Amino acid sequence: MEHQRCYIYEPQDTDERPAKRQRTSKTDSKGPQSERLATFRQLWHQQEKRIQASLDEVDKATQDQLVQFVSEAPTTSAACIPTGLVIAGPSIASHGPFFEHLGRRITDETDCTHVVLTGSESPNLKTLLKNLITKITSRTEEDDDLEIATTTRSGGPKLLNFDLAHVHRWQSKGRVKSIVVTIRDSEAFDSNVLVEMIDLFHSWLDRLPFVLLFGISTSAESFEDRLSGKSLRQLDGQKFDVTQSDEIVEKLFRATTASTEVQLQMGPNLMRRILDRQKDHVQNIQDYSDGIKYASMSHFFANHTSIFLQPDLSFRALDAHAFEAVRNLPSFRRRAEEMLDEGSTQEVRNMLDSDQFLFDLIIEEIRQGQQALHALNGAAVVLADIRRFLQMSPSVPLSSIWIRAASGELIGSPLLRETMLSIRKIPSNKLAQLLLALRGDSAITNYVDLTTYEDQLVELINSTDTTEPLRSQHDVRNESMRTTVVAQKVLLSKHKAALSEQDKAYSELIGNFHDNLERYFAEAFIDPRALFLSEILIYDLKSPHADAFQPRPRFAIERALASPQDYLGSESCGVDSDEGALSISQPATALVYQLYLESGPLINISDLWTAFSSMCGQEGNDGESKTMALFQRALAELKLLGLLKPTKKKTDHVAKMMWKGL
Amino acid sequence: MVSAKRKRADEEPETSTPRKLRNRTLADDELEVSDVQTPSRRARGRLNEDGTPRSILKKSGIRNGILATTPKSNRRLVFETPSKPAIQDTPNGTPVIVRNADRSARRKSNRKLIERAINGADSDEEDLEEEQLLAQQILSDDEDSEESTDEAGVRDEEDIAEPETPSKRGRGRQKGTIKKLGRPRKKRSPSPLQDLPPHEEYFWQNRPGGAKTSNNALPSQSILNHDEYFQAMQTYADPHRPEKEFLLELHGRAFDQWLFEFQEGFNICCYGYGSKRPITDKFAAHIYQRLSTTTPYKNSKKTPKVVIINGYAAGTTIKEVLTTVASTITSSHTKLPNKPTALLSYILDCLTENPPPHPVPIIINSIDSPYLRKGLNPSLLASLAAHPSINLLCTADTPNFPLMWDVGLKAQYRFLFHDATTFASYDAEIDVVESVNELLGRSGKRIGGRDGVAFVLKSLPENARNLFRILVTEQLALLLMDGADGDPDEPSTLRRSKATSSNKDTSGDSSQGIEYRVLYHKAVEDFVCSGEVAFRTLLKEFHDHQMIESRKDAMGTERLWVPFRLEDLEGLAEDLCEDAS
Structure with a gap:
């Protein structure tokens, strides 16, 4: 089997028994886990809906425009090919889904056919046309192949398979209004191919109603630079901007992590990691939601206590393990110790002894904890909204505000203080708008009574007769600088201008609002990790996540070879005896690798062999051939791993290809 | 090259000291003959001799010369006539020649350097060797000349010791101190400094002339052929066997997790040192067992189909892969499209139209093998793996395999990566004897x-x-x-x-x-x-x-x-x- 290339697995009879026994032994512990996984699916389903909704919303505007553009494109007798330049941003991973979605909408909503061409399948004009023709003509009925064959036989000269006359014949039956050709990754196309294609399409334009869409990762200008003046004249372009992936990620973040509906909260460290990766490497929405999904999967797969996140959980569905697990949580211990300090020993005893008591407590605490976390999320959103509304610089995205809030760093931070200061300074017209804007946030309306402030403000504004907005006492315009020279020294002094009655009243109003808001933030921005049962509510582990998404295969291989005791255990590799020295009980490949590390860019195999055989050579002819076999195997493995390469510089030498840790 | 230059720069202080002395003596001789012409001529000669870097020394040399001129010549004339010519002949005669040889070698080496720069940097080993030889020659010349001049200098000092003025003795001591300062710099550490950071180590080991290996050759009969190799390996008992089995068992514990990840639409990629075939074999058995207890197979004769692909096997083509996958979802009688791309779209259409009761598990050993990574294969595999009715578990052996996939392909694959280091030998993946022969470039072994x-x-x-x-x-x-x-x-x-x-x-x-x-x-x-x-x-x-x-x-x-x-x-x-x- 091992040398067969592809085959369907067939079990060997001998294997069957132990495998089965293993499976049955595991089933008893499987019960609660499948329960947890069901909970996961239930919760993730909601999350997925939120993600999908925000994604649809994001692309909707652009796609609407594009669909409209396509449907309104002039069908024939146009001088130029109608062209849409879709600036889709640098993240090529999101282009595919975008155009796929767009294509579905175009075919569904308009009377057009849609074809996507990619750079890899169009190395030259001929292949491009072949692909285009097969894609267009096989789009509808099945008998197309037949049809082409028959028509070629009956009508005139035989057509080559890259002749657009095929499309013309197909189109002549009045199938579609226009043919939309999408060049998905225009940067991947050779510019000559593009120029030739445009030229050809233009010459067919009186017969075939083409509409071109170019997916552009850079900018419309650089795309134009690649085309000749002639082909530019043949195009009638319009630009469409697609929402960039970092904006989408911000929106998704708002919908998923910072939402006030999530059951399982992601931790700040994990989110920071995911967002950083997003920024630095992938820029791909799919990957972002995968990251969050995998985090919840890990939580429910491995954490016994995660079962308590199941909505409407009944006491009887649980087994004792879950309670035992909760009693071992650090936050449980912390709570118990606190309660002992307070002297409520009976309750602690109950918590330890009675599962039913603990169950009620957990359910209640989880409800409260979730509320607190939702309040935190809401407050982070409010803060981000206020900052955006006031156009404060630097503009801090919601994600970073949230991460700081969730790490409990926001209270007393310059960011919050600065925001609060600028709130005290806003004039009345802006305040009215701000209050209006904040109304949408349910998180704040529960704490701060916005309507009373609005009423007061309206009253105040009505009572004034000027159209000038009211200003608070902290506004800079109400202050003036005065310089006086006393005994050859310059003194600077601030003077408050005299406030009008209305301004005074306004200052009081805004002072109240400010205090109210401050109280709200102080209440909401707790340190979530200090919450009781935070281990259930928050998932913030780095280890499986980092490995699963950002593997370091080179490091893993180097580590396995350089210090095999990490994997095989130290006693079998005999390392502890002598620090730093090579131990002969390590695997042969590891030994050769460590010798390899010590050598220069060229390695003499003969000397390497001498070193190796002197280290772990065995006596006798038989022993030597055994050592040689190990040595040869080690060399072959290093070659497979790409660490060694044959060289012609010297006989019996090999070239070193990798330096450890680079 | 940089370091070669640096080397030379390092040497300068050393070589210059004796030269200064020589120059001085030379100047003295010339002064004896003609007082007027010396400074100008000397300067010109020096300038022609070589470029700028010596200029500082030149000045000092002149100063020394001028300072030294009058008293010395007088004294010599008076006291030291008999001993002088004999002594001065040796330092004057030999060093001059040596210096010329030295100079021409330097010129030669410069020419070499320029030539190499023009002809491109594909420096063969010959060049390296030549450079080494040259460097050795220069070094030995320098040492020789240094020795001789040292001797001369010592003798000079000894001879002049009695009549010398305090000022001159001071100069002599200066020479000594300079030499002492210069000496330690010349010592080259034979082995690289310990604990260099990796990149420094790279540059250290790749410095020109840095690689010195012996010319030993491996005796041909010491390399085993196939028969000998297998015979030797058969009798070999692996001392790490229990640990390796333990590792394998550890990985086996994750199988349920992997199945869960499959269910959630992820694909899995295993990496790490050691053949991962034992793991994939076990996993195939595991998934087979699991599936055969579920509905469509439970009480019927049908068996679940797990596709296994050995990417390392020579000549694996994408078409074979796709045909095998297609055979799991269609009956064997259907005619399949011939081209891989058409076949792929046929498979994807089939899967979308009548999705199978469970996703088709595909296990690919060594997805980074040369057969599967060339051409369009990765992108075809990616679009296959992207389908929700496909579960792909693959293994990758090389350390840099993620470079195979760009962002787009990675998004399609939706991989979760797992470290699956097994330390198992790559028995099926590599032909040990063959690849060692290839590594060593042994001809004649090519045809087996x-x-x-x-x-x-x-x-x-x-x-x-x-x-x-x-x-x-x-x-x-x-x-x-x-x-x-x-x-x-x-x-x-x-x-x-x-x-x-x-x-x-x-x-x-x-x-x-x-x-x-x-x-x-x-x-x-x-x-x-x-x-x-x-x-x-x-x-x-x-x-x-x-x-x-x-x-x-x-x-x-x-x-x-x-x-x-x-x-x-x-x-x-x-x-x-x-x-x-």
């Missing part, structure tokens, strides 16, 4: 050694075998005549001597191999072939199988030989004679 030749010969006509026999016996006779002057009866000693000078055997110098004409005539005599055309045809067959090599020697005569070492030739000859009889 002696056995390979025998195999090829079996499939050739009688005449060809006879011709090859003639060639081998002739070559043997030549070797024996060459190598064993006295006792051809002792092949063992002969073999050893041949083995030590093994380079000779393969490189095929003029004494080796049979002349084309001679071989032709022998062949005609033996009725192997009737004309030259037939002879050529036979030779071409050998050539195609890399069984013979040919080269024109210095005289322009073509020589043919079989690229094997003596012991292999003997074995071949025996085999062939057996066949013939």
